[in-house]
Amino acid sequence: MNPTNSSANSKIRVAIVGYGNLGKAAEHLLSKTTDMELVSIFTRRDPATLKTQSSVPVVHNDDMCEWTDKVDIAILCLGSATDLPDMGPKFAALFNTVDSFDTHAKAAEYAEKMNEAAAYGDTIAMTSIGWDPGLFSLMRLMIGSVLPTSKVYTFWGKGVSQGHSDAIRRIKGVKDARQYTVPVESALWKIREGETPDLTTREKHTRECYVVTEEGADQAAIEAEIKSMPNYFADYDTTVHFISQEELLRDHSKLPHGGSVIGVGETSEGTKQVVEFSLNLDSNPEFTASVLIAYARAAYRMWKNGETGYKNFSDVPPKFLSPLSNEEIIKGIL
């Protein structure tokens, strides 16, 4: 890509790649973003089968090359397990991209791949954007920088974990399930008061499962299988509630989430400083899409300033996230 090809003072032209929960949320939110406009939606499915909310062209991934001059930045609304590692570099070689890659163990490897692709395309590839990783990462870095000797905790929830819900659904006899990750309130409050306990996995979070079983299924066996599942549940205090499909749809169809990053540091003997950043989200995908859109704005503006290659949250001057001018920031925000 080349900055001269791109729109000068007009709206930032955005493509969405992938049309699941996250892509749909981004589409909805872009319709309300005054300085950006959605120009196309990319999919690997047959474009004719997608029912979108907007009227922009739906384009098959195979035709992405035709859009390089018409898109300023692509928001990759794809999963981290296999989709981003596979498709991320392909898009990054042609477009500025921002994504929410969240497999911590593979972040360095993915960063390298995306950096190579972005070098090839003279683009920016900004990865691991969202609330965790993303805003929570920013807070972990900020607290560690301001209070170098602090202890920093991350708690998640109360919120739906898709991965844990999926794990329950794979059990024989289970029709549907929803799993909530719940922070242990007493641990949270201790830290807020300035204590710095060493906490085990069990002491930080509990897990609440709402499960719909098939007729005649052995619920006691299913409950035992959930509670003993390694990695997912065995290290946690887990409660299992069997409910009907109607109850699940009525009471558990939303995707709330949230959590807290809390740091406790001493600046002198006995002088405690407690910093907390917390989120209480009615919709995880809509908030993640909101963060992606702000960082898409930043990524494009950094690219216009001549920057290319792999980027993450730590590279972004906050002013680029905002449509406000420097003068407006000094007068209205400072």
Place this chain on the structure above:
Amino acid sequence: MNPTNSSANSKIRVAIVGYGNLGKAAEHLLSKTTDMELVSIFTRRDPATLKTQSSVPVVHNDDMCEWTDKVDIAILCLGSATDLPDMGPKFAALFNTVDSFDTHAKAAEYAEKMNEAAAYGDTIAMTSIGWDPGLFSLMRLMIGSVLPTSKVYTFWGKGVSQGHSDAIRRIKGVKDARQYTVPVESALWKIREGETPDLTTREKHTRECYVVTEEGADQAAIEAEIKSMPNYFADYDTTVHFISQEELLRDHSKLPHGGSVIGVGETSEGTKQVVEFSLNLDSNPEFTASVLIAYARAAYRMWKNGETGYKNFSDVPPKFLSPLSNEEIIKGIL
């Protein structure tokens, strides 16, 4: 200043300007900062009269010119009312600087002056750094960028307001006083639950005053004078406690503070997203100094990268605040 004159891979050489609460806190904290070292303390007083904790030279402001090659960045620990407007530009013309200028109404004017001085010196002048303005400004910008239609609230306290304490001390018959700004908890909790009320000044904060009077003073008259003082107390629910000097020293000699920035936004009809950043600080000056030190690191690194002129929180890529490498950020923080 010129990057080639500065230390290459060694510690960042820091000067402290001004030796009040903030300067002393910065001195103490720099002694524990591994990648930075304090090299001098500047004062407008007679240097021989300063009792410092460290053994670095204490230098009179008049001799600052002799230090331009020995200092990478100066942390201006000076008041915003008259000291920074007067001395800030003089230092910025010779040194990279970071300060905690906090007079909102004059921030734009001060920015312009500091920008001119920094242009003259090819330096960076980073202003309004601390927790408010500073980290709270960052959160206001971040929330406004991610949730464009959100309502963002700032609450302060519970904490000591030096300005309000001073105002009480100026009343005839008052020997000493300490004023706490206290957020109205019920308002805070409403917003945390996703409500977006329009709040008056009185509905956001109350004021608690601890007052020591001279013998024979008319306490009823003093209480009435405090409560009716315009700007400072008249618009608030204010309580006044008369205590002894011993009690004041025993129970109210610390400078705790804190507060919260809370944003509530809807990403779709009825879908609330609540973001909160909060601080609970045992020592306001020690935390402010901690923030100044992290941003001093960032300012110097930005200057080494060729940037000059006025900067504020919104210009700073978070990675520059941290001594961690990019690899360490990806592996340990992301």
